[in-house]
Amino acid sequence: AERLTLAAQRHGPETVWPHFYSGTMGLVQRDGIQRLAHAMRYSCQHSTICVSLVDAGWNAAVGQKRGVDGREIAKSDLIVVWGGNQASTQVNLMAHIAEARRERGAKLVVVDPYRTATAEIADLHLAPLPGTDGALACAVMHALFKEGYADRAYLARYTDDPDGLESHLENRTPAWAAGITGLPEEAILHFARLYGQTKRSFIRLGYGFSRSRNGATQVFAVACLPAVTGAWQYEGGGALYSQHGLAPLDRTLIEGRDVLDPTTRILDQSRIGPILLGDKRDLGDGPPVTALFIQNTNPMVVSPAAGLVFLEHDDIYTAGAHTFLQIGRAILTPYAECRSNHEVQSALAKRLGASHPGFEMTALEIIEHTLKASGLPPPDRFEEGVWHDCWPGFETSHFLDGFAHKDRKFHFRADWAALGPQHANLPAFPDHVAAIDDGDPARPFRLVPAPSRSFLNTSFNNTSSSLAREGRPTAMIHPQALATLGIADGDRVRVRNAQGSVVMHARSFEGMQPRVIITEGLWPNHAFEEGIGINLLTSADPGLPGGGAVFHDTSVWLRPA
Incomplete structure (x- = not known):
């Protein structure tokens, strides 16, 4: 609290950036940090790393x-x-x-x-x-x-x-x-x-x-x-x-929307590297970011252009792909001195002098208030005390009573201008848009850093069982490419572009086109020979039209290490 206060006194409150994401998916524990940001007039976040595109x-x-x-x-x-x-x-x-x-x-x-x-x-x-x-x-x-x-x-x-x-x-x-x-x-x-x-x-x-x-x-x-x-x-x-739009939740209390100053600047989560280096395209006329409050994310591993970045609770859950709204009740006593995000945010708010009713309530009280404000049943009326099915019925889920645009039509003509500022060159009808890093003779390979089976982003990537199943960072390379470059299965290889290079071991794999290289899993940086992971190679360029991480849009070259 003292460090955040000092930074705000020197540069103004927007110098503080609460940088967060989905290490926990519950709305109270994940999104309550926005209540603190809004109450203190800290920089807001455009959360682009996962679903914006x-x-x-x-x-x-x-x-x-x-x-x-x-x-x-x-x-x-x-x-x-x-x-x-x-x-x-x-x-x-x-x-x-x-x-x-x-x-x-x-x-x-x-x-x-x-x-x-x-x-x-x-x-x-x-x-x-x-x-x-x-x-x-x-x-x-x-x-x-x-x-x-x-x-x-x-x-x-x-x-x-x-x-x-x-x-x-x-x-x-x-x-x-x-x-x-x-x-x-x-x-x-x-x-x-x-x-x-x-x-x-x-x-x-x-x-x-x-x-x-x-x-x-x-x-x-x-x-x-x-x-x-x-x-x-x-x-x-x-x-x-996604079924995320099914749950009609009023998130005012959770996120502190009632104290949001609409003039507060919004920083693009996926451009944390350029932002920390003072890129005026992101900062505008505002102050530099001199204080980060990081919650439930690991930007030194998961963020694009990582070379620029390298420096038990109650909750309510919306669905990704099913139709249920769920209540997760605490069933264990927190270990030792562990505290939930909500408890940390509330204690920090008290020290910072932030005022909002949500900081005076328990997580369960916030859940009960949110459900009531949303016209939904209280937790004790959820089926088995756990879930509420938000399925709207066959007609609505199949859009037979109309799609969700004002004209009730499915749109083959996209209104990109309504979805983001970088829309000038996007076609109205479906098409291939050649706005990708498609490579050149110096960078002929297309890199896809895909998820692994044992890691969930950086969750579980330090557990012994997950590491044992995954082995080590590898580059899956087509046998044709290996033969052309004189590389054998298991050899050390260097994958490089203008942003940097990473050393891994080659794995011969036929299941893609010869121009494609696959890596699986966000390994901890220390798992790599040179101490930094695969996102060193990915770009912080925003996807069109409204921003978004472009992890799978990277061209590289490949050499024996």
Whole structure:
């Protein structure tokens, strides 16, 4: 408290930046730090490191973060996992996929730059080059229109400009997409026909393919597929990115929105490196950041451009991909002197002189107040005292009573200007946007730092069991590339670009295109020979149109170490 007070006295309150994210996902313990920031007039945060790009793409099309109940996958005849690895990151979904395959003979298609654990069990795996999913989606839609799979009655009733879309896609052929994605034209056409012929087709959109400079436009293009075929009409059909929009929570007390000064500057979470170095594009006319209050994140490992950065409780949880609002009650006494985030924030607020009712309440009292203000039942009326199902019913979850835009239509024409300031060069209709770091002769490889099965970002990356399962930092490299460079499986390799270089061990892996290099897991920096990890190589450039981390949009070269 003394250090924060001193910094604010020297430079003004905006010199303090509460930098936080989702090490804990409960709203009270995670987001209560915003109440402290608002009460003290500290710099606010634009939280872009995870979902801002996929949010923009989905909302441009659908209008709200909700979709078909994932439990309906059991009634699907085709499941498309696009840009996700559910076998590692959403195991509950795999049970529904397994049921659909067992009971209905459903097919599983995975679209991902490399052969993940989910792709291993798929009936079809398409591995486009990173940053080219939009081209693939456009070519699929071209084929759907050309070969008669478009549901024109549905399009006329539920979408904004189907004729304009069809005209726009006229030259977005499978051959055109093959030249961009690196996929065979025949594979693209096969997938398009499989999708078009299957009414009960369910697309589960992941996060991975949004993490490029053009990520929002890629998500937008993929989200358009079920609108073209009318798959939304059928049980087990449609799409899902997130159900986060289902819980109608009033977060005023949790976040202290009632004391927010709208003139307070907002700093982009993913640009922490440039911000700490005083980049005026981020700081504007405000003071430098001289005090960080970091909660539930590990920016020295997880942040882009890491070379610039290297210097038991009650709660309420909203859903990522299911429909339940959940209460998590404390069942253990905190160990030794451990305190919850809420307790730390409240104690710090008292020392700083911050005034807000939320600092005088327990976490459970905040939960009870929030539920009442939101028109929801109290915790003791949640089913089994734990959850409340926010499922809005079949008609609404399938948008048969209208999509979430003002005109109640699905939008093939995106209003990018409403979603962020960097929209000038984004096309209205779905397209491939060549705003990616596509490499050059000096940096011919495309790097994807993917999640690992045993780590959750930096959670668990220091536990002995997780480390034993993962082994060591490795670069998964196609055998063709290894042979060309004279590298053997297990050799030490150096991966480099203008931002720096990282030494790892090579692992021969055929499950992607030869231009792609995969690393799995956010290893602690000390696991690398030179003391800094893979995000040294990723860029802090903001994704279009409103910012977002572009972890999967990185070109590098590769040499023997």
